[in-house]
Amino acid sequence: MTLDPTSARFTDPLSGGLSRRDWLRAAALGAIAGAALPGLVLGADGKAAPEPPPAGKTLLVLGGTSFLGPQVVDAAKARGYKVTLFNRGKTNPGMFPDLEQLHGDRNVSLAPLEGRKWDVVVDTSAYFPRQVRMSAGLLKDASKAYVLVSSISVYVDTSKPRLDESSPVGKIPDGTVETIGEGNYGPLKALCEQAAEKEMPGRVLNVRPGLIVGPGDPTDRFTYWPVRVARGGEVLAPGDPADPVQFIDVRDLGEWIVRAADKGTRGVFNATGPAAPLGIGDLLSACRKVSRSDATFRWAHAAFLEAQKVEAWSDMPVWLPPAGETLGANRVSAARAIAAGLSFRPLETTVADTLAWWKTLPDERRAKPKAGLAPDREAAVLAALRARA
Numbered sequence: 103m104t105l106d107p108t109s110a111r112f113t114d115p116l117s118g119g120l121s122r123r124d125w126l127r128a129a130a131l132g133a134i135a136g137a138a139l140p141g142l143v144l145g146a147d148g149k150a151a152p153e154p155p156p157a158g159k160t161l162l163v164l165g166g167t168s169f170l171g172p173q174v175v176d177a178a179k180a181r182g183y184k185v186t187l188f189n190r191g192k193t194n195p196g197m198f199p200d201l202e203q204l205h206g207d208r209n210v211s212l213a214p215l216e217g218r219k220w221d222v223v224v225d226t227s228a229y230f231p232r233q234v235r236m237s238a239g240l241l242k243d244a245s246k247a248y249v250l251v252s253s254i255s256v257y258v259d260t261s262k263p264r265l266d267e268s269s270p271v272g273k274i275p276d277g278t279v280e281t282i283g284e285g286n287y288g289p290l291k292a293l294c295e296q297a298a299e300k301e302m303p304g305r306v307l308n309v310r311p312g313l314i315v316g317p318g319d320p321t322d323r324f325t326y327w328p329v330r331v332a333r334g335g336e337v338l339a340p341g342d343p344a345d346p347v348q349f350i351d352v353r354d355l356g357e358w359i360v361r362a363a364d365k366g367t368r369g370v371f372n373a374t375g376p377a378a379p380l381g382i383g384d385l386l387s388a389c390r391k392v393s394r395s396d397a398t399f400r401w402a403h404a405a406f407l408e409a410q411k412v413e414a415w416s417d418m419p420v421w422l423p424p425a426g427e428t429l430g431a432n433r434v435s436a437a438r439a440i441a442a443g444l445s446f447r448p449l450e451t452t453v454a455d456t457l458a459w460w461k462t463l464p465d466e467r468r469a470k471p472k473a474g475l476a477p478d479r480e481a482a483v484l485a486a487l488r489a490r491a
């Protein structure tokens with residue numbers, strides 16, 4: 103399957119358009135625990151230490167107007183950066199009328215960036231190494247730091263728990279391919295990271311997020327659970343309540359990216375949560391608590407779901423069976439980023455804000471969620487599960 107990375111539908115290989123095989127290969131994904139306090143970091147003694155905002159610093163976002171980009175923009179503005187955006191002006195035009203906007207297609211020409219300088223470049227829109235060679239190549243003398251938003255999909259073997267930044271990344275025979283599909287998203291992201299580092303050695307912050315969630319998420323994966331549980335009644339729940347899940351609130355990620363870049367953090371970092379293990383049961387319980395619904399959960403074993411052709415990750419979003427090739431997919435280590443200040447707002451906040459955002463969407467959009475089980479299908483699977491019991 104091929105997805106156009108420039109289309110509105112494409113956000114990550116973990117999105118609704120890919121096969122389970124692709125998802126399994128791509129398995130990315132974390133979230134929660136503790137509170138994020140923008141502008142504060144915890145010192146070695148655990149006490150909050152205020153960070154003064156930089157004065158007169160400039161930041162360029164390659165992208166900036168879909169999901170993660172706007173959070174990077176907001177975090178940068180909050181830290182006193184003067185922000186410039188470079189994109190084609192197609193996605194959410196007019197989103198930031200107060201910012202300088204340079205328009206162009208990064209696949210074709212970066213001419214509007216020539217002769218300019220920024221303190222930090224944050225690249226949220228790179229999928230192919232040629233794009234990074236072009237942008238980091240042009241900007242290496244124009245910027246002190248380059249932040250590349252990569253993905254934990256780079257890891258080749260998700261059967262291993264505690265994947266960390268030293269774990270092997272995927273490889274593909276042809277690194278010049280410029281279509282996403284058949285498990286090449288992760289390896290291409292790895293090549294993007296390498297291209298950035300080659301152009302700007304020692305000045306790159308390669309950020310590998312897990313599943314990014316929260317208000318504005320165009321994929322409806324995490325969103326499925328707050329919305330489904332709020333509807334109430336019997337909810338089909340996957341696997342075992344203790345099965346681990348990982349994701350990161352888009353606002354925590356955007357804020358950390360800017361703060362880390364600002365502090366001079368460089369290198370490779372998995373950026374996902376939670377800080378302490380979280381089960382799918384904890385997520386569903388938080389959804390019920392937030393929405394005060396009457397939902398009850400009927401848990402279905404992975405084998406039953408498979409027999410019913412209910413797919414992990416796409417039909418039962420966020421969840422992957424903690425066995426076999428996905429044993430480690432939701433057990434990725436973010437220890438390095440946490441030590442570098444990554445923090446997580448409470449799960450309930452992410453759930454509540456996601457639900458509130460969802461309710462603001464037009465009826466037509468909410469009628470066609472891009473992930474999760476449709477109500478009639480869920481009812482049929484629940485009936486089969488009851489009959490079996």
Ligand SMILES: NC(=O)c1ccc[n+]([C@@H]2O[C@H](COP(=O)([O-])OP(=O)(O)OC[C@H]3O[C@@H](n4cnc5c(N)ncnc54)[C@H](OP(=O)(O)O)[C@@H]3O)[C@@H](O)[C@H]2O)c1
Pocket residue numbers: 107108113114116130164165166167168169170171172188189190191192193194206207208209225226227228251252253254310311312313314315
């Ligand atoms: N979603 C997840 O769970 C997840 C997980 C791990 C990693 N990631 C990574 O996180 C990043 C998030 O991306 P996002 O979409 O939220 O970022 P974003 O910066 O909010 O949106 C993408 C931006 O790229 C611009 N763009 C797209 N194609 C372009 C082109 N050819 N030339 C110039 N600009 C272009 C778009 O504007 P125009 O269309 O107007 O050009 C838009 O402003 C991605 O790198 C993704 O791989 C995502």
